[in-house]
Amino acid sequence: MKIKDIRASLHTTSIEIPLLEGRVSGYGREEQKLFVVCEVETDEGITGIGLxxxxxxxxxxxxxEKHFLPVVRDMDPRDLEAIHQRVFAKLNPRAMTGTVSMALSCLDIALWDIQGKHAGRSVAQLLGAARDHAPAYVTFGFPQYDREQLAEAARLHVRNGFSALKSVVAVDKGGWREDAARVRVIREAVGDDVDIMIDANYLFNPVEAKMLCRAIEDCNITWFEEPLQQNDARALADLRRSTRIPLAAGQMEGHRWRLRELVEKQAVDILQPNVTYCGGYTEARKAAHLAQTYNMPIANGGGWPLFNMHMMAGLMNGWIVEWHLGMVSVGESIFVDPPRPENGVIRIPDAPGLGLTVDRDGLKETRVEG
Structure with a gap:
């Protein structure tokens, strides 16, 4: 079997957020308007999809289309180590991240989809088949909510079967004090038996993060995600020593060496390799195995649950999937009847590969030219 073509395209969508009128531009934050889909075609007629x-x-x-395809054309899509080795040698000999890591992620996800379809097994099974399901938490706490709406949205998702909720912090004009108040609103709304996570998306400096941690330590936070600017491993380690709140990070890191730094500097309690950013399943699996040697769980941050659920189910230390409402909306737009959590648990489809059926009309309707 040989790789014959890579077709990549730009797409966009808008989402509906519960309790807010109308649709919200982008699928999370204002700048999150575009996403990339690639399809890899083989000479045997098997096609895989990545995002x-x-x-x-x-x-x-x-x-x-211009750089990766000439490098991997005519390679066997199952020879994942050989493909990554050639990509690093030809396109990324200095181990950079950014565009090259995201393109590699998109390609690698599609290759695992092909491999699973060829073998008749799901990607989760290829990764190790630790489980056929994973728990899910819902990222619901968008900054567009006022405090009253935030509380009602939290109760709504608990009624819908979720027992773990995540809210955004570090974006309110009121600063960390308003964040602390919003966290307390959520805790009061859902009681003590629901997990609450918070995510700063790299936006706090160390002092602000420490102040917020101090203010909410009695709220029993499950984790504080990517609290600090630049994902600074040294500063994260310092913050981790100063708070009882577990720290999580790694979702936007572009390869195993940046993820290794978080582990080796004891900067996090939970590692978050995301297959859509770090180099795909091939690279994320290496980070997950590293975390295993430190008795550290991995969890999905950075969204794209339909892809990351295979990591959480397939690997021994996989934990929980992020049911990010914006990125869920993307999945609903471009796939036919994708899996959804039931009572806070998402099950891996029985179908091989990613288990996803492309909605050709959805791809066409969301496509952006140029």
Missing amino acids: TGHFLAHSVVAAL
């Missing part, structure tokens, strides 16, 4: 997010999306499309 990555909005960062420099036009460049990712060009990288896949």
Whole structure:
């Protein structure tokens, strides 16, 4: 079997957020408008699909079609180590991240989809088949909510079967004090038996993060995700020593060496390799195995649950999938009847590969030219 073509395209969508009127531009934050889809075609007629997010999306499309395809054309899509080795040698000998990592992620996901379809096994099974399911948490706490809406949205998702919720912090004009108040609103709304996570998306400096941690330590937070600017491993380790709240990070890191730094510096309690950004399943699996040697769980941050659920189910230390409402909306737009959590648990489809059926009309309707 040989790789014959890579077709990459830009797409966009808007989402509906519960309790807010109308649709919200982008699928999470205002800048999250674009995403990239690639399809890899083989000479045996098996096609795989991959996806990555909005960062420099036009460049990712060009990288896949103009640079990656000439490097991997006619290689066997199952020879994943050989493909990654050639990509590093030809396109990334200095181990950079950014566009090259996202393009590699998109390609690698599609290759695992092909491999699973050829073998008649799901990607989760190929990764190790630790489980056929994974728990899910819902990322619901968008900054567009006022406090009253935030509380009602939290109760809504608990009624819908979720027992773990995540909210965004570090974006309110009121600063960490308003964040602390919003966290307390969520805790009061859902009681003590629901997990609450918070995510700063790299936006706090160390002092602000420490102040917020101090203010909410009695709220029993399950984890504080990517609290610090630049994902600074040294500063994260310092913050981790100063708080009882577990720290999680790694979702936007572009390869195993950046993820290794978080582990070796004891900067996090939970590692978050995301297959759509770090180099795909091939690279994420290496980070997950590293975490295993430190008795550390991996969890899905950075969204794209339909892809990351295979990591969480397939690997021994896989934990929980992020049911990010914006990225879920993307999946609903481009796939036919994709899996959904029931009572807070998502099950891996019985179908081989990713287990996803492409909605050709959805791809066409969401496509952005140029």
